Amino acid sequence: MGEEAYDAASGRVGVLQAVCHVDDLIFDHRMPGPRVAFLRPAEGGREWMTDSGNVKFPEEAKKHPDVYDGLRRE
Secondary structure, eight states: OBBEEEEETTTTEEEEEEEGGGGGGSSSSSSSSEEEEEEEOOOOOOEEEEGGGGOOOOOOOOOOOTTETTTEOO
């Protein structure tokens, strides 16, 4: 978590916040695969979700300082 990732479905780049199994979600996710990835823009903004199969990592993904062990710093 906390690495920069590319969402092939939306064409956007964001910081990976979490990956969850769809059975763990309490809302209608409408994802075709069993896992959902949550990303947000590196500069801040609205988080979005995508099927985890859409997430691609650059060879040298950058760690972002506002994410620590998968949790956002407040």
